Amino acid sequence: MDLSKEGPLSLEPLDKILASMPNAGFSELIPILQKIQEAYGYLPPSVMMAASSRMGIAASRIYGVATFYEQFHLEPHGRHTIKCCRGTACHVKGGRDIIRAIRRILGVQEGETTEDMRFTFETVACLGTCFLGPVMMVNNDYYGHLAPNKVRDIIERYG
Numbered sequence: 001m002d003l004s005k006e007g008p009l010s011l012e013p014l015d016k017i018l019a020s021m022p023n024a025g026f027s028e029l030i031p032i033l034q035k036i037q038e039a040y041g042y043l044p045p046s047v048m049m050a051a052s053s054r055m056g057i058a059a060s061r062i063y064g065v066a067t068f069y070e071q072f073h074l075e076p077h078g079r080h081t082i083k084c085c086r087g088t089a090c091h092v093k094g095g096r097d098i099i100r101a102i103r104r105i106l107g108v109q110e111g112e113t114t115e116d117m118r119f120t121f122e123t124v125a126c127l128g129t130c131f132l133g134p135v136m137m138v139n140n141d142y143y144g145h146l147a148p149n150k151v152r153d154i155i156e157r158y159g
């Protein structure tokens, strides 16, 4: 875990979370990580290290759980997540153009977050709705049969 990128963070929210779940062990780790993410917006490495020593669970085990589940973010994450499909079924229907349009509108590449922390942009291998291709999701909302000129309107709906 790289602690060097991160400024000092208060451990008060972590201590409150742990105080609300006394004697929590490895089996409560997922709900605890969810609360940490709610409090900090992501799972900061320094907070995970502090959770490790306070809970007596090896940092490698905590890190293993945090990296296994897609719901957890190890980097600061935007308020909204845009996932655009880069799979074959979407690709043949113009998926690359949708990805390019999103990059251009947000000014970020895949895996990055806008400076105002509004959006994180990710691409995925398939969203499981190939019949809607090309398709993207904003948070839990699907947008299918997309064209590049529809993307801006959709993005602007999310404040």
Ligand code: FES
Binding pocket: 085, 086, 087, 088, 089, 090, 091, 125, 126, 127, 128, 129, 130, 131, 133, 135
């Ligand atoms: S290939 Fe795009 S949703 Fe499956």
